[in-house]
Amino acid sequence: MAIDGMNHFTVLTSDLEKSKAFYIGVLGLTEGYRPPFAFPGAWLYSGDQAILHIIAGKPLPVEAQGVIDHMAFTASNLQVVVDTLNQHGIPFKLHRLVGEHTWQLFCHDPDGAKVELDFAASEPEPRAINTQLGS
Incomplete structure (x- = not known):
């Protein structure tokens, strides 16, 4: 068995519209096809790849589950992203x-991811x- 790449991340949300507003309106992903699940x-999507799945209608855990610390995306137009985050008060x-000098920007989605x-x-x-953010 070999891993060929990352398929997607899934996050739970307490408010689907708020989460979509963040990931679409602030981070620039686009909403696309989703199978007709019962929930x-x-x-x-980023381009033609569905990289983030959001699930609503399921209670958020009281305590964090698992060991995943964060999700990371390759991005561009740093100034535009900073301006957008500032505009939304995020x-x-x-x-x-x-060593690498790559810019790393950290923020949280509406449910704290x-x-x-x-x-x-x-x-x-x-x-x-x-x-x-504080340290």
């Missing part, structure tokens, strides 16, 4: 990866960073 949700933390966005080292340092 509400959405499949969000706190974030931004730094350069030691940690999201990492990785930008090329060649992207210029953004201006007007107004909201930041």
Whole structure:
């Protein structure tokens, strides 16, 4: 058996519309085909790949389950993303990866899932960073 790549992540949500607004309106994914499951949700795409599945109507766990810490996406247009997060009042933390100089931006979705966005080292340092997560 060999792994050929990552298929998708699945997150639970307490509010499907809020989650879609974040992942579509803020992060730029698009909603696409989803099989007719018996429970509400959405499949969000990057290009033609459904990379994020959202499940609604299922209670969120009281305590975190498993050991997954965060989901990471390759991204572009750092300044546009920073401006969009600031416009929506979404706190974030931004730094350069030691040695690689890749930009790493961390924020949380409406239900608290940690999201990492990785930008090329060649992207210029953004201006007007107004909201930041604590350490």
